[in-house]
Amino acid sequence: MQTNFKKNQLENPEINTSEKILRKCVHCGMCNATCPTFQILGDELSGPRGRIYLIKDMLENNKPANAKITKHIDQCLSCYACITTCPAGVDYLHLIDHGRNHVERTYKRPIFQRLLRNILAIVLPSPALFKLIAVVTNIFRPLMFLAPSNIKNMVKFMPKEFPKSKLPYNPVFKPKSKVVSKVALLTGCVQKVISPEINDSSINILTRHGIEVHILKDIKCCGSLTHHMGKEASAHKLIEFNIKKWHDLYEKENLDAILVNTSGCGTTLKDYGFIFRNHPDPKFRKKAKMISKLTKDITEYLDESIKLDFIESSKKKTYRIAYHSACSMQHGQKVHEQPVKLLNKTGNHIYEIPDGHICCGSAGTYNLMQPEIAGELLKRKVNNIQKINPDFVATGNVGCIKQISMGTKIPILHTIELLDWYTGGKKPDSIKS
Ligand code: SF4
Numbered sequence: 397m398q399t400n401f402k403k404n405q406l407e408n409p410e411i412n413t414s415e416k417i418l419r420k421c422v423h424c425g426m427c428n429a430t431c432p433t434f435q436i437l438g439d440e441l442s443g444p445r446g447r448i449y450l451i452k453d454m455l456e457n458n459k460p461a462n463a464k465i466t467k468h469i470d471q472c473l474s475c476y477a478c479i480t481t482c483p484a485g486v487d488y489l490h491l492i493d494h495g496r497n498h499v500e501r502t503y504k505r506p507i508f509q510r511l512l513r514n515i516l517a518i519v520l521p522s523p524a525l526f527k528l529i530a531v532v533t534n535i536f537r538p539l540m541f542l543a544p545s546n547i548k549n550m551v552k553f554m555p556k557e558f559p560k561s562k563l564p565y566n567p568v569f570k571p572k573s574k575v576v577s578k579v580a581l582l583t584g585c586v587q588k589v590i591s592p593e594i595n596d597s598s599i600n601i602l603t604r605h606g607i608e609v610h611i612l613k614d615i616k617c618c619g620s621l622t623h624h625m626g627k628e629a630s631a632h633k634l635i636e637f638n639i640k641k642w643h644d645l646y647e648k649e650n651l652d653a654i655l656v657n658t659s660g661c662g663t664t665l666k667d668y669g670f671i672f673r674n675h676p677d678p679k680f681r682k683k684a685k686m687i688s689k690l691t692k693d694i695t696e697y698l699d700e701s702i703k704l705d706f707i708e709s710s711k712k713k714t715y716r717i718a719y720h721s722a723c724s725m726q727h728g729q730k731v732h733e734q735p736v737k738l739l740n741k742t743g744n745h746i747y748e749i750p751d752g753h754i755c756c757g758s759a760g761t762y763n764l765m766q767p768e769i770a771g772e773l774l775k776r777k778v779n780n781i782q783k784i785n786p787d788f789v790a791t792g793n794v795g796c797i798k799q800i801s802m803g804t805k806i807p808i809l810h811t812i813e814l815l816d817w818y819t820g821g822k823k824p825d826s827i828k829s
């Protein structure tokens with residue numbers, strides 16, 4: 397794509413990067429074919445090619461965003477299916493990030509929207525605050541019929557129960573056997589409030605295979621939620637803090653990896669090096685790169701670095717398991733084969749969901765902010781899952797678990813719960829028979 401940035405514009409490193417991305421696009425429109433919002437809305441500006449043009453126009457002409465542009469940028473799920481499809485290798489991920497930052501800097505949203513976004517940006521990254529709001533919501537739940545529709549939608553996603561972790565808090569979980577490696581585990585923000593069993597299973601399977609697990613208590617939100625809202629300053633504050641903490645731990649313990657069991661967060665951690673590519677301190681740039689390099693999805697690490705001891709599956713019932721590949725995992729991190737390979741080793745029948753490259757509508761805060769599109773995507777996802785008739789669904793992202801469970805009674809589990817069970821851990825509570 398031809399671009400017409402002026403020389404002084406290209407001196408801005410952010411513009412410079414985006415210009416290089418834009419020049420790669422050959423306008424072929426192949427990305428539209430796999431874009432969920434283009435499929436649903438059928439409008440050029442609701443697909444990746446249209447959004448690329450909108451961002452180019454804003455950046456090139458130094459134009460502030462307006463309500464129309466903001467709508468089309470906001471409708472993007474950041475699912476990155478377009479990146480997987482693009483034959484020219486257009487780095488849409490970093491272009492849309494720049495577009496979102498530009499919108500946030502130059503457009504004043506209507507007050508209610510601003511308020512909602514600010515509340516989400518404060519509440520979701522804080523487990524304690526999220527839990528408090530959920531408790532208060534439960535008290536007022538009977539009165540929710542009086543609330544506006546977008547609040548009602550948000551309340552739908554608030555947990556009614558708060559399951560407890562079966563493991564005591566421990567900064568270091570040591571294996572009973574010889575230590576073969578040491579890792580840090582990111583335990584997530586909302587995840588540890590609504591599904592502590594995911595972290596329990598992660599710790600159990602890792603320690604059972606000789607891996608020492610470090611959990612930094614004061615680690616903050618990975619920054620993903622605010623980063624994808626274009627709230628650059630608050631995201632960077634969280635990320636900088638985490639980079640310093642993890643890097644200190646890496647140096648002290650000689651960590652083999654930082655493991656993530658929430659794939660949305662994993663995609664952001666793997667991007668820390670890029671996010672801070674222009675940081676004035678070269679030492680910090682190096683640290684950010686190192687954290688990205690160390691980051692692995694837990695299934696990626698188990699597949700590549702550990703030989704799991706699967707127990708005899710013939711003793712158990714054989715299940716039909718549908719694998720839902722979270723977008724952040726398959727498109728964001730290009731981790732797809734590894735969890736499928738590991739699940740196949742459990743001896744069950746593993747099925748990939750038809751149109752599995754299409755998002756379920758979860759996408760961070762997307763199902764809260766764009767309920768209509770998210771609801772349509774959920775309907776399509778559940779229809780496709782039902783075609784397989786599975787006993788349950790496995791996936792690697794708590795957001796997808798929550799979203800899909802809103803549309804079906806089929807149990808949804810985290811992949812690591814199954815792998816833990818089939819390597820000697822306890823049977824997940826959600827599997828009844
Ligand atoms: S597929 Fe790639 S090159 Fe083609 S329009 Fe989309 S982003 Fe541009």
Ligand code: SF4
Nearest residue numbers: 431472473475476478
């Ligand atoms: S990230 Fe997803 S929703 Fe956004 S343009 Fe690409 S395919 Fe479409």
